[in-house]
Amino acid sequence: MSTEFIIAAIVTIVGLTTPILLAALGELVVEKAGVLNLGVEGMMLMGAICGFGATVSTFNPWIGILGAAAGGALSSMLFAVLVLELNSNQVATGLALTIFGTGLSSLMGLSYVGFIAPVFGSIFPASLASDPYLKVIFGYSPIVYFALAMVPIVAWFLKSTRAGMILRAVGENDLSAHSIGYSVKGVRYAAIAFGGAMAGIGGAYFSMVITPMWAEKMTAGRGWIALALVVFAGWRAGRLLVGAYFFGILMALELYAKAAGFSFLPSQFWAAMPYLMTVVALSVISMRDRSGGNAPACLGKPFLPST
């Protein structure tokens, strides 16, 4: 294997990993606040179309990415109102958000089919970004660096900031947090909006970076992999990064195994690997730690204060 080969493989893996990393980081914060939002796929699609639409209209991918974040966050607010104000079942509402996002993005996208959009230029000088070797570090879209930067930021926020601790308190014991005067609903609204914005940017990575076009259902199920990734990572930002790249490598391996003509494992087995690994990781976590690992104690439960 030559160096060029390895570099090209890494570039492919980064492309496969970045959108699920972004969406999973958002979902991690949402779940840490005690809310399970299964609508990631729908929010990614909303982000993908809003980002693409904003880019086509303004010819500016930076405004496009803001549009993507806004699209994802706005669609997540629909979910937030239903589960926080009306205490609807989070699982069912999340699934409904996925179905709704899929449909609405298709409808909004009707007038954008066949368009092409301007793409991000490199944020580094061309001598670095186009160098055959250095491009492995400098040759990506700005969204890739944004995703990587968000990992330590989210980890630091959850672990070391006051706001992060309140967010975790709300997710671990909403009634206690409420009784000492924190706004459980307010924290959860903010967390859900952040999750929506991150999923939206993740979705826009498909419609603005990998293949700059709009096509219905173009995220093709990556939202579900992001959801599995949060569990796989045991609700920890650092492990989320490792897990995202592990999943990315698995996805790339499937394609390399096929192209290179290896047939020792059926291709469907490769495609099922991320989910299989999540089940394995969950089993290991629960065997090691009887309390159910790092899962926030109030995850998925409605908040029903007595007063």
Added chain:
Amino acid sequence: MAIITRRTFMQAAGAAATLPVLGNKAFAAEKIKIGFIFLGPVGDYGWTWAHNKGREQVEKELGDKVETVYVENVQEDASAIPVIRDLAQQGCKLIFTTSYGYMDQTVAVAKEFPNVKFEHCTGFKRADNVATYNSKFHEGRAVLGTIAGKMSKTGTLGYLGSYKVPEVVLGVNSFALAAQKQNPNAKVKLVLIDSWFDPPKEAAATETLINLGCDIVTTHTDSPGPLQILEQKKLYGFGQGADMSRFAPSAHLTAIEDIWGPYYVERVKMILDGSWKSSDTWDGMKEGTVVISPYNKVIPDDVKKMADDIQKGYKDGSYDIFKGPIYDQAGTLKVKEGETMKLADLAVIDWFVKGVESAA
């Protein structure tokens, strides 16, 4: 008292005979429904987009007599059965199911509705009310293979496919055989991504093929995603199902366009005049269902001429890519010198030719 004479009897009989005709006309005013089951979204700019163009042609030419309904994004599993059944219950008289994976589902629903006619695309199971139709896409693949064999510098060609179904196997074989006629050492690396429409995976698979040394990648999946990757890498590829040059102006060498409209119009007319019969139609370049898009200007003139000659050969019947000798991947002689594969054998082909590298 009316006396029935021969003359008045004939008049009455004549009046009676016109009644059903009038009845038919009254019924036709309600418009006959024609249903379509689509695999992807109509905006995929590929396979489903092309079928939808065909549907639009039916609306345009026969819109005063028929109305069309369609369902998109229908999975190729058991969940297709209620969708097809629903179209039949809505009163569709003719239903087109437009992908190979609807074969058994179409036959199953057809048994429940003996008065509804069904047409299944690219399959081989027929019944009294189930016809099949297909297009010889592999004729187009022979043109693409010729261009690729001439223009590839590495001699390693990429083929991005969906599933191992006869349509894809035929495409791969035709592409490989045509390329090997220009460059006997040409190899075709094949990746089947287990999906017809998954832009991120199509893009990643294209990158993988490029990384493994392919400098031309042809796609047998339905999105323009792979072409956009090729455009970014300044390499070449081909469109699938429709002219995709707007997505990749310099990478897009040409495309195979699927033209379904004339067939759909013809079959719907048969429903209207009652002459519809189950049949097996497999048209190609000669009938105009497979069309090659305008060539990219980077293709040299001599290559353009070779591509044109193959098209001409298919139109007048003098050319066939599946002429022996043909060897399979293991090197076994499958088609003897001087023999040509028959359509019946092509329809169920499940082996790849020599020079195709794939995971089984």
